[in-house]
Amino acid sequence: xxxxxxxxxxxxxxxxxxxxxxxxxxxxxxxxxxxxxxxxxxxxxxxxxxxxxxxxxxxxxxxxxxxxxxxxxxxxxxxxxxxxxxxxxxxxxxxxxxxxxxxxxxxxxxxxxxxxxxxxxxxxxxxxxxxxxxxxxxxxxxxxxxxxxxxxxxxxxxxxxxxxxxxxxxxxxxxxxxxxxxxxxxxxxxxxxxxxxxxxxxxxxxxxxxxxxxxxxxxxxxxxxxxxxxxxxxxxxxxxxxxxxxxxxxxxxxxxxxxxxxxxxxxxxxxxxxxxxxxxxxxxxxxxxxxxxxxxxxxxxxxxxxxxxxxxxxxxxxxxxxxxxxxxxx
Amino acid sequence: xxxxxxxxxxxxxxxxxxxxxxxxxxxxxxxxxxxxxxxxxxxxxxxxxxxxxxxxxxxxxxxxxxxxxxxxxxxxxxxxxxxxxxxxxxxxxxxxxxxxxxxxxxxxxxxxxxxxxxxxxxxxxxxxxxxxxxxxxxxxxxxxxxxxxxxxxxxxxxxxxxxxxxxxxxxxxxxxxxxxxxxxxxxxxxxxxxxxxxxxxxxxxxxxxxxxxxxxxxxxxxxxxxxxxxxxxxxxxxxxxxxxxxxxxxxxxxxxxxxxxxxxxxxxxxxxxxxxxxxxxxxxxxxxxxxxxxxxxxxx
Numbered sequence: 067x068x069x070x071x072x073x074x075x076x077x078x079x080x081x082x083x084x085x086x087x088x089x090x091x092x093x094x095x096x097x098x099x100x101x102x103x104x105x106x107x108x109x110x111x112x113x114x115x116x117x118x119x120x121x122x123x124x125x126x127x128x129x130x131x132x133x134x135x136x137x138x139x140x141x142x143x144x145x146x147x148x149x150x151x152x153x154x155x156x157x158x159x160x161x162x163x164x165x166x167x168x169x170x171x172x173x174x175x176x177x178x179x180x181x182x183x184x185x186x187x188x189x190x191x192x193x194x195x196x197x198x199x200x201x202x203x204x205x206x207x208x209x210x211x212x213x214x215x216x217x218x219x220x221x222x223x224x225x226x227x228x229x230x231x232x233x234x235x236x237x238x239x240x241x242x243x244x245x246x247x248x249x250x251x252x253x254x255x256x257x258x259x260x261x262x263x264x265x266x267x268x269x270x271x272x273x274x275x276x277x278x279x280x281x282x283x284x285x286x287x288x289x290x291x292x293x294x295x296x297x298x299x300x301x302x303x304x305x306x307x308x309x310x311x312x313x314x315x316x317x318x319x320x321x322x323x324x325x326x327x328x329x330x331x332x333x334x335x336x337x338x339x340x341x342x343x344x345x346x347x348x349x350x351x352x353x354x355x356x357x358x359x360x361x362x363x364x365x366x367x368x369x370x371x372x373x374x375x376x377x378x379x380x381x382x383x384x385x386x387x388x389x390x391x392x393x394x395x396x
Numbered sequence: 397x398x399x400x401x402x403x404x405x406x407x408x409x410x411x412x413x414x415x416x417x418x419x420x421x422x423x424x425x426x427x428x429x430x431x432x433x434x435x436x437x438x439x440x441x442x443x444x445x446x447x448x449x450x451x452x453x454x455x456x457x458x459x460x461x462x463x464x465x466x467x468x469x470x471x472x473x474x475x476x477x478x479x480x481x482x483x484x485x486x487x488x489x490x491x492x493x494x495x496x497x498x499x500x501x502x503x504x505x506x507x508x509x510x511x512x513x514x515x516x517x518x519x520x521x522x523x524x525x526x527x528x529x530x531x532x533x534x535x536x537x538x539x540x541x542x543x544x545x546x547x548x549x550x551x552x553x554x555x556x557x558x559x560x561x562x563x564x565x566x567x568x569x570x571x572x573x574x575x576x577x578x579x580x581x582x583x584x585x586x587x588x589x590x591x592x593x594x595x596x597x598x599x600x601x602x603x604x605x606x607x608x609x610x611x612x613x614x615x616x617x618x619x620x621x622x623x624x625x626x627x628x629x630x631x632x633x634x635x636x637x638x639x640x641x642x643x644x645x646x647x648x649x650x651x652x653x654x655x656x657x658x659x660x661x662x663x664x665x666x667x668x669x670x671x672x673x674x675x676x677x678x679x680x681x682x683x684x685x686x687x688x689x690x691x692x693x694x695x696x
Binding site: 131133188192195196198199200202203204206207210211213214312316319323370371373374376377378379380381384385388 | 487507509513515
């Protein structure tokens with residue numbers, strides 16, 4: 067008994083085992099998916115996708131200290147790439163579909179990573195607010211280019227044939243993302259990210275190449291954002307270029323800041339909370355005579371209220387708890 | 397050729413509005429070294445102030461006239477100056493010793509608050525801006541210039557002259573320049589830093605309000621999200637001219653406005669919103685200090 071208990075304990079300390087267990091658990095849940103209410107199922111996919119986005123942005127904004135405001139741009143590139151690939155196929159048997167889906171997701175991630183490389187290179191010369199504006203500009207350029215690409219529907223949007231995203235994909239990949247990023251940052255190599263964030267000049271002085279770390283952070287972050295985009299495409303089955311603009315990027319940034327920059331568990335928690343928040347607001351819609359709720363535009367009221375809450379969260383957090391809601395002081 | 401001149405005039409009119417907004421960015425950056433993301437939304441509030449003031453002013457002044465436009469513009473500039481000072485006092489001042497990133501994030505928060513709070517207060521749908529100035533069309537040989545465009549250019553030039561006078565010839569302006577040059581040194585020489593920073597925010601926000609009114613005169617519709625794009629483009633203009641540099645911001649605004657209008661006219665109008673960012677990325681890659689900026693060396 068004691069032997070097996072200690073074996074479990076040892077296994078509990080091994081992140082790889084936890085990862086494997088999580089992925090298997092996600093797979094098992096995906097088998098009973100049809101018994102879960104559809105609405106909550108799709109909310110849960112959103113949670114998984116937002117976890118991937120927030121955790122990957124946390125590598126760039128949190129651990130490496132680069133302020134990116136264009137994460138949704140990477141997501142958009144991944145979403146459209148994966149959707150274009152899977153739309154080439156009609157119905158497939160499940161095994162083949164899984165292979166095609168994996169390849170499409172990876173392709174979307176890789177293309178987003180290339181974009182991350184291109185965006186990351188200016189970090190050679192830029193820091194702080196300049197970089198923020200540049201990444202914001204990148205995100206807007208992605209939206210404008212997508213709006214002008216007739217092959218993917220332009221501003222009208224693009225339908226995705228397959229709804230392949232399920233619990234296994236959304237949370238399995240979220241678990242892999244968390245594992246990869248945490249393992250990376252805690253590796254000997256990965257300590258460089260934190261060194262660059264703490265003091266770039268000091269890091270350079272002890273032989274860490276800040277440029278290499280910054281570009282790497284962008285490439286890895288963009289890769290996972292691209293994959294999240296692919297999952298998003300195959301969950302919503304409809305893509306609109308506007309959905310990958312400034313507002314989506316801000317949403318991801320708020321998750322990272324709320325969770326505490328460079329604090330992965332906090333960021334995961336914030337991603338879950340901020341995905342559920344608008345759903346909670348949506349249920350408020352059913353309550354009649356809510357002050358401020360005009361009968362005509364309840365949907366826009368939810369969108370606005372969510373953004374107002376985000377904006378106040380940002381200001382109040384910066385003024386009172388700049389380390390994030392869930393961060394314990396180092 | 398006529399069409400080119402026509403587009404050039406359109407571009408200059410739009411560019412002069414960007415220049416006025418860019419001045420606010422560059423002044424704040426010069427003194428506090430951070431991007432005030434909320435500046436574009438102060439521009440939006442300026443336009444809305446004009447929207448609400450116009451009927452009030454129309455009650456005692458004949459309304460499409462230069463005088464009512466003047467009163468509305470002064471009123472809107474005063475409202476936005478107060479708003480800018482309030483934002484600085486309550487959101488940015490408590491963070492003056494914090495990392496730059498915290499201030500940047502706060503300004504994004506204020507910006508979102510003004511945009512979406514504005515949607516709840518003013519409604520999301522665009523509203524037609526009332527006619528402030530009688531409009532004439534002056535045309536020679538196929539070239540048609542609206543009197544509004546000339547007014548926009550003239551008001552911009554007048555405001556630039558006033559700004560230049562304030563910054564170069566007054567004691568407050570001297571304090572602003574001293575503060576931008578060396579905050580500690582300025583404080584030791586008896587410059588009241590808080591007052592000067594408030595004044596800078598007020599001045600920049602007043603210019604943004606003037607830009608908002610001019611924008612609404614030129615493109616007569618106001619909505620709560622109207623400040624996002626002009627704000628971002630004006631920031632690109634400020635960087636193009638060399639951030640922290642006042643003539644640079646004005647020149648950068650004119651360049652961005654003109655290039656954007658020309659590209660929209662001759663290349664593709666659907667790409668117009670990407671132009672400013674493309675220019676920004678190019679300038680940051682080639683000469684990050686901008687056209688008139690000086691290169692700064694980072695010291696430990």
